[in-house]
Amino acid sequence: MIDAAGLRVIKAISDHGSFTAAAASLGYSQPAISQMVRRLEDRTGTVLVERLGRSVRLTEAGQVLARHANPVLAALDAAEAEVAAIAGLRAGRVRLMAFPSSSSTLVPRALALVKQRFPDVHVTFSEAEPPESLAALRSGECDVAVAFAYEGTDLARGEEDLDSFVTRPLLEDEVRLALPLNHPRAKATKIKLSDMADEPWIAGCPRCRGHLLSLADRAGFNPDVAFETEDYVAVLGLVAEGLGVALVPDLIRRSAGNPGVVTLPIDPASRRTVYAVTTPDLQRVPAVAATLDALCEAATAKGVCTG
Amino acid sequence: MIDAAGLRVIKAISDHGSFTAAAASLGYSQPAISQMVRRLEDRTGTVLVERLGRSVRLTEAGQVLARHANPVLAALDAAEAEVAAIAGLRAGRVRLMAFPSSSSTLVPRALALVKQRFPDVHVTFSEAEPPESLAALRSGECDVAVAFAYEGTDLARGEEDLDSFVTRPLLEDEVRLALPLNHPRAKATKIKLSDMADEPWIAGCPRCRGHLLSLADRAGFNPDVAFETEDYVAVLGLVAEGLGVALVPDLIRRSAGNPGVVTLPIDPASRRTVYAVTTPDLQRVPAVAATLDALCEAATAKGVCTG
DNA sequence: ATTTTTGATAACAAATTGTTACAATTCAAC
DNA sequence: GTTGAATTGTAACAATTTGTTATCAAAAAT
Structure with missing residues (x-):
């Protein structure tokens, strides 16, 4: 019934003492004010302004509205300012989830950027393997996920639909x-x-274990x-102690290298791709976009970022 | 930019979790909500709602608006309620000014009514002779004036223009x-x-003195x-002590009769009319109208109230 | 008295806000 | 899988709201 525009008009009248001055202060024409007041009076069923020939004065009801105008308009302005701050990257919160081996260098570098x-943009961060991080993204618990996919497999392992996500490749690992x-064979x-078919194996996360089994199968053996x-x-650590061999992404070696371990390229080569993932809606949130950009830049030192 | 309607919509989405439910709660159709959100997003340049297939969730910016919605809408409701209270006579203040001899019975009776x-309507009251009370009415210092005019003279003594006032005759005095x-001659x-031409006279207020002079002039003498x-x-009191004679309105005798004084009709008869005066705008303010009605009723006991 | 200032009004233009009908998508259940 | 209910998006349109210009009438100031 009463809206912010009405309060603004009443307040302007109260402040300036005439319709004409109120109109000027609001950038309106004078008849716009006349009609606005008339509408307000019709809606409230009350006289809001006393017309005294040339000047006007608010009635008691008009003064009531004028008194309420300040808090209401101030609250609206505050809301607008807060939203503008988010839009202008002077505020905002991004909840990032990344898989553990990305946490060591890629993510910290991006957060620093x-x-x-x-x-004033706050990026909060927690660790999670890709299946959980994507589920969190879907359920709204996070805004950006850093995930990976082994060559030839889907990011979400094929079961999840990826259409609802936006992915941005960060680097090849x-x-x-x-x-x-x-x-x-360390040298x-x-x-x-297949040369390692008889060695004991040490497996990483479930998806990495899956990848190991898949590669071994292709090489014609069943790893122990x-x-x-x-x-x-x-x-x-286990590898260094001679308890077995393992497949490890290069990111690990570079960030958590163990002096007792060597890593060698395998044949045929295999890679995984690390992605930043978000939703189409969130992608348009400035703070999210800034985080994606930072991840991308942090990655370019190590890999190719197309984005 | 952001208005109350927008906040209402965002709040409804936040409360109900879907556009459809929000629309139902506001009595709108669903597309109205879709378009409203779209408009808000265009205006703020920010994504406010994440679309997750079937349901929706507010983004951080959307949550900011939802958080501001409550105080703003509450303040607007409060403003509306206050105005409605004034319109519904559950609140309101009327500033009444009346000339002294009306204060004794007419005004108190009206205030009681x-x-x-x-x-919850508060009528404040102060005394003033007609010229000042009308000036106060004009300048906005009071809402209703109780004034009088001697037969044949204007309410405002001819000088002031009465077009800007609304008058309501209360009684003939x-x-x-x-x-x-x-x-x-007391009997x-x-x-x-003219029989009193040689008596000493006691005059009342300036206008009453003027009326005395005017009547005496017509009777062919110049009163001392x-x-x-x-x-x-x-x-x-002065009359009772024999210090002179005086013209007094009947209202006085009835309210402040002095046992040492008699009052007699004069020939030719002379009367004054007591009016309630206000402005056309204020007349439409319920509390003012109620006060006028009460004055009218309080007067009917003594005179004729046409209104 | 005349001029300037001010509000009201009429007629119209533009923007807004809403509706209905329908397409597209999601999600759950069979 | 496939169907079906539920939900959002879009298009086309209608109604309302909101603003402008032009003009009038009244009030104050000169």
């Missing part, structure tokens, strides 16, 4: 074989997986998985 | 001659002013005005 450029330093420049752990530092 | 009918009880039933006072109780 965002913070440097937009100090080569999958290498990790051997203990004292292993007989090779390249290795066939002696240990499984999601913690890649532990994987490398 | 208003208070009985509309306990006969002008009588006050004599001390022991005056030789007469009617008296010609021995005392002047605006206080009619004093006038009657």
